[in-house]
Amino acid sequence: MRPDSSTPTLDDVARLAGVSRATASRVLNSGTTVHEDKRRAVEAAVAKLGYVPNHLARALATQRAGVVALMLPENEDRIFSDPFFSQLYHGALQGFTGSRTRVVLSVSQPGDAPDAMARYLSSGHLDGAIVASHHGWEIARQLHATGRPVVFIGDPGISGAPYVDIAQEEGVRLAVDHLVARGATRIATITGPLDMVVGRRRLEAFRDTLADHGLMPVAAVAGGFTREGGEAAAQELLAREAGFDGLFVASDLMARGALRALRRAGREVPRDLLLASFDDSVIATESDPQLTSVGNPAPELAAEASRMLRAILAGEAVDSPCILPTRISVRESA
Incomplete structure (x- = not known):
């Protein structure tokens, strides 16, 4: 079946632009070797004619799916x-x-x-x-x-x-340094999944930064990068080591869950312990209290x-x- 005579073709675009069919095709396929005045002429012809490229034909020609x-x-x-x-x-x-x-x-x-x-x-x-x-x-x-x-x-x-x-390690260092500077000495962490490279790297950086301050981590519990995981991890921390005065949480979403568990246990942030998290997402500014957080843009x-x-x-x-x-x-x- 032939295209409807009212449907503009690539040949029509090339004719109106005053260029070859090959040049018009290169422009439409984002070619970089076309002179700027010819590119503008082709683009103007496309706009005037209302030409719609045949994406299937382009994919076959370029061997790209787009x-x-x-x-x-x-x-x-x-x-x-x-x-x-x-x-x-x-x-x-x-x-x-x-x-x-x-x-x-x-x-x-x-x-x-x-x-x-x-x-x-x-x-x-x-x-x-x-x-x-x-x-x-x-x-x-x-x-x-x-x-x-x-x-x-x-x-x-x-x-x-x-x-x-x-810079994952640098981000964790910023958070832990801040907790220590604010007076925390018994610091625990809620980690991400330890089957993820990022989860392991943030945990290792947490331990290394504490060691640089002459401190030992109180405890580390995985929270799965979810709100529910953060809440469950905070409950476990409270059951194991209720005396921690600082908490580094490896994501804002987990921190929101941790805040719920802490509040339920009568531990208020920042009155009873300091908390820093990671991501600096919209969750950080919507939480109560708002979260001190490291950016993960x-x-x-x-x-x-x-x-x-x-x-x-x-x-x-x-x-x-x-x-x-x-x-x-x-x-x-x-």
Whole structure:
């Protein structure tokens, strides 16, 4: 079936712009070797004619799907309860602004095979992926092993895998130094999942920073990076070591849960103990008391990961890891 005669074609665009069909095609496929006046002429012709590119034809011509995924190996409940993930998606979208690439969200589903995300990445439906919140090393290893372009947010623990992160150890040091400066000497921690590199690194940095102050950690309990996990971990801490006067919580969401457990036990922050957390998310400013928290800028991390992925897709070399600085926001909790 031939296109309707009223439907503008690429030939029509080229004719109106006064360029060859090949030049018009390069402009529409984000080619970088087209002279600026010809690019403007093609874009003006597209606007005047109302031309809509045939994305299937473009995909066949460029061997590109025109789609990348933000992959989050977490269930939907976890993703939609933590603002960190929505900020990651927003940052990824911003990072691909101005390109012809769509960003889709891929999350774990109940019953998914362990290699489901790797198979999706290898299916031909994606040009590449940005991956965050990777537990253990198996999923990260599988994705890296596909040979497809992948950039991780957070250290995946795989040699040669490109990733972007914040200065994790420095962030923990800022939090613990602040607690000590405010007078805390018996400091406990609620960690993230210890099957995640970030969970282990923050715990190690917590211990190292206390040692630099000549202090020993009172206790460490994993909280799973969830509000419920933070609440349960705080209850366990109170049962084991009720006398701690400082608490470092490895995420704002866990800190909100910990505050509930502490308040139930009659321990008020900051009257009875000081609390510092990590992420500096909207949760930090909405909590009562507001949380002293170390920044973990999700939009910036995702935007930088997008920049790296775009460079890889363009055949360019990237410097990895890319480590972003962080800072502490001092509020009511410490």
